[in-house]
Amino acid sequence: MVPYGRLEGVLRVVKRDHQRVVALLASLVTQADPILRWEIFDDLRRTLNAHARAERAAFYPLFDSDRLLPSALKADDEHSVIAAITDELAATRPFAASWYELSKQLREQVELHFASEEGALFEAAHTLLPATTLRRVGDQMLQVRRELAPDVTLLTGI
Numbered sequence: 001m002v003p004y005g006r007l008e009g010v011l012r013v014v015k016r017d018h019q020r021v022v023a024l025l026a027s028l029v030t031q032a033d034p035i036l037r038w039e040i041f042d043d044l045r046r047t048l049n050a051h052a053r054a055e056r057a058a059f060y061p062l063f064d065s066d067r068l069l070p071s072a073l074k075a076d077d078e079h080s081v082i083a084a085i086t087d088e089l090a091a092t093r094p095f096a097a098s099w100y101e102l103s104k105q106l107r108e109q110v111e112l113h114f115a116s117e118e119g120a121l122f123e124a125a126h127t128l129l130p131a132t133t134l135r136r137v138g139d140q141m142l143q144v145r146r147e148l149a150p151d152v153t154l155l156t157g158i
């Protein structure tokens with residue numbers, strides 16, 4: 001695991017998104033009020049969607065010609081699993097009995113996915129790529145995030 005202080009450019013952008021999503025997921029599964037739960041979910045869904053699309057556009061292509069291509073493809077597939085649970089939650093009322101189970105499932109899948117990205121992919125990018133590339137791709141990723149979700153709070157200061 002690359003220490004937080006040594007994450008540069010795109011790795012810092014991805015990590016900050018992950019931290020935001022992890023915090024939203026924790027609120028999602030503990031919030032007792034169904035209306036607030038829905039608001040948290042709505043924010044989470046838009047953040048996750050923008051994050052996944054920005055990763056596909058800017059982060060995963062870094063691994064195109066690398067032995068890590070299968071890991072990047074696997075990560076991209078995991079986005080579909082996460083999107084399917086998110087769609088199911090979107091179609092469920094936040095006071096329904098199945099809501100809690102689904103939100104727990106979502107948290108589990110997302111956290112597993114983040115752990116694998118922050119493991120092999122971060123390690124390889126940190127080891128193999130120059131800081132200038134990481135910074136350039138970080139800017140690209142922020143740009144895509146801005147275009148996809150201008151209303152989602154952007155985390156800056158990379």
Ligand SMILES: [Fe+2]
Nearest residue numbers: 052055075117
């Ligand atoms: Fe991802």
Ligand SMILES: [Fe+2]
Nearest residue numbers: 014055114117
């Ligand atoms: Fe990610």
